[in-house]
Amino acid sequence: MRKSLVLTLAMSAVMLISAIGISAATRKATIRVEGMKCANCSGSVKKALKATAGVETVEVNHQTQEAVIEYDDTKVTEVRLREVINSTGFKAVEE
Amino acid sequence: MAQTRKPPELKLKDITGRQVRLSDYRGKIVLLNFWATWCPPCRAEIPDLIRLQREYHSAGLRVIGVTYPPQTLPEVKEFFRKHKMNYPVAIGNKANKLLFTESESLPMTIVIGANGSVKDIIEGILLPEEFEQKIKPLLKKPLGESK
Numbered sequence: 001m002r003k004s005l006v007l008t009l010a011m012s013a014v015m016l017i018s019a020i021g022i023s024a025a026t027r028k029a030t031i032r033v034e035g036m037k038c039a040n041c042s043g044s045v046k047k048a049l050k051a052t053a054g055v056e057t058v059e060v061n062h063q064t065q066e067a068v069i070e071y072d073d074t075k076v077t078e079v080r081l082r083e084v085i086n087s088t089g090f091k092a093v094e095e
Numbered sequence: 096m097a098q099t100r101k102p103p104e105l106k107l108k109d110i111t112g113r114q115v116r117l118s119d120y121r122g123k124i125v126l127l128n129f130w131a132t133w134c135p136p137c138r139a140e141i142p143d144l145i146r147l148q149r150e151y152h153s154a155g156l157r158v159i160g161v162t163y164p165p166q167t168l169p170e171v172k173e174f175f176r177k178h179k180m181n182y183p184v185a186i187g188n189k190a191n192k193l194l195f196t197e198s199e200s201l202p203m204t205i206v207i208g209a210n211g212s213v214k215d216i217i218e219g220i221l222l223p224e225e226f227e228q229k230i231k232p233l234l235k236k237p238l239g240e241s242k
Binding site: 009035040041043044045046047051088090091 | 134135136137138139199200202210218219220222226
């Protein structure tokens, strides 16, 4: 009984640590991007972000003027993501 | 998108009035860059194209810019002068781009090999890793570098 309780607690601890580890590494940023007027524009931003190390998923919408990015925060920062957007000729708006 | 088909002949006049004919570039690796002054990503990649033209000229790289409408000659001349562009730029039209692709993306860079065939079509800004992987292997190696 005691042994199984210890085992359960140990497994719970491992699962909790794993979950914390994942949430600490993967983050989501929603960045407003000024100047995108067509789907081709959002395509350039998406291409540059996707090629950035640490970026996991990217959705860029020229109608909402937003880029939604999931990224590994041990590999890339939101500041760097903004720099990448700015390098495509558009402007990542600071909010 | 890897391509190998022969390029159609493209004959245009650059903004100084000189004729630019794709077939005159046989033996060179040509980056045929479709762009426009009103296109933010196109403007953003121009400094990189200027640098590539300068750094890899001796390795056989040649950049040619072809504008996409709506675009006027004075706008392009002004942009060319302001950014000190070091490669020929011609005023193009939709049909020029359609010779290579139906995609409406801008910028769009057509990579043409030494034998004149289309090696690749790069949609959007030419990223450094795309240059390394898709274009650099086509260039002549500098003296002293093996293979």
